[in-house]
Amino acid sequence: MGSSALEQILAAVPYNKQKIHKIYCHVQIGNDEAKKFYEKHDFVHAATIDDYYKKITPTGAWVLEKCFS
Numbered sequence: 001m002g003s004s005a006l007e008q009i010l011a012a013v014p015y016n017k018q019k020i021h022k023i024y025c026h027v028q029i030g031n032d033e034a035k036k037f038y039e040k041h042d043f044v045h046a047a048t049i050d051d052y053y054k055k056i057t058p059t060g061a062w063v064l065e066k067c068f069s
Contacts, residue, residue: 006041013068022065028053029060038064 013020023042027034035045043064052061 002037003041005016010066020068022067024063024065026052026061026063028056029058029062035062035064038066042066 006052010023024046025038026049027038029048043066045062046065047063049061049063051059055061
């Protein structure tokens, strides 16, 4: 279900018309299942942000990106 929803969202990205070259998502550090899910859909780890989340722990986030050609 999640894969289908993500694929529909990515298919709707008008990357050719709007010159969108990358899309990003943030995943809470430690949420390995979510990170694997996005990596399965060609997202790669781009950065780590400390103290991204203010009301949950751990507070860090992985920034994942997907590049479009």
